[in-house]
């Protein structure tokens with residue numbers, strides 16, 4: 314048995330991390346994985362998480378009972394306010410359906426599974442994904458019988474947004490198509506629409522009766538401000554655009570391994586919301602039965618206590634500002650000191666953890682082979698992997714590779 318199971322290739326990002334770990338070169342650099350590192354290249358446990366953990370440890374009433382199927386209620390209500398806004402009309406009208414999920418991946422999965430079963434598909438089942446997107450989106454959709462199709466997003470000529478192509482596809486797609494949108498800090502490109510562009514996107518989605526499937530894995534990471542990074546999602550809710558949003562606390566709370574996230578679906582009426590919630594409960598029950606408690610308790614403490622919430626905002630700023638400092642320094646090294654050929658302004662224009670450098674796959678491979686700098690073949694680097702100790706080495710190596 315199992316002799317005929319096709320051998321699958323390893324996940325490319327995790328393969329890259331394994332190669333980095335095995336490399337004994339002292340100046341090696343890992344720019345592959347999307348996890349925050351401090352200036353000493355160490356994982357960072359947020360001070361607010363340490364505080365919240367302490368509170369949990371000292372709670373005499375803490376037990377290990379099952380959470381409700383849809384999650385810890387104080388967590389899901391706080392999470393909804395965080396992404397939709399405390400004064401969101403959808404929350405006030407009882408139209409926001411929030412379910413705790415296995416981080417952002419689980420939210421994407423549950424959202425896709427729900428759409429696969431209940432969306433009014435004018436066959437075939439397909440969802441539009443930005444080209445490029447987080448690679449896992451394709452697999453998550455296929456797993457629930459939805460075909461991923463591309464919409465133009467990244468323009469290699471400008472290392473920026475192909476807004477014309479994007480809007481063109483929104484306009485030409487069949488009515489009631491589903492579009493997956495990165496709420497902020499687009500992965501892998503770091504290229505986001507401007508607010509004016511979001512307004513146009515919302516307008517076409519409304520006119521064509523499309524459905525917006527938001528993925529928000531980096532709230533706070535993009536600008537250092539949680540409200541600012543939720544702007545597009547809140548604008549869509551305010552305009553009554555039919556939508557859902559997947560939320561992750563992996564990056565902004567540094568809770569990668571705790572797998573804490575939420576799916577929020579915003580139907581037009583409370584009656585529809587009650588129906589949607591009932592079916593999400595059925596789906597969740599058969600898949601994970603009850604979501605895990607630890608991360609939900611930590612995030613719930615932070616979301617529901619104004620002092621801890623302030624601490625968290627400060628920690629998010631620490632992370633976002635370090636990343637922005639690295640962007641500025643990389644730009645300065647390439648343009649002022651090294652005078653590296655090409656325009657590098659995209660390094661400071663791009664948003665969030667990732668930057669698309671614009672280098673080609675053979676240049677990326679040369680960085681790995683010659684300089685022990687690990688990055689994905691598409692030229693994406695995680696800015697969080699850069700720090701004051703390795704940024705010059707990286708800039709000089711990139712300069713050499715670009716000069717050929």
Ligand code: PMP
Pocket residue numbers: 347415416417418419421447495500528529530561562563569574
């Ligand atoms: N969506 C996007 C766009 C992401 O980049 C990620 C993290 N790499 C996720 C979702 C999900 O991450 P997690 O499951 O760790 O929350």
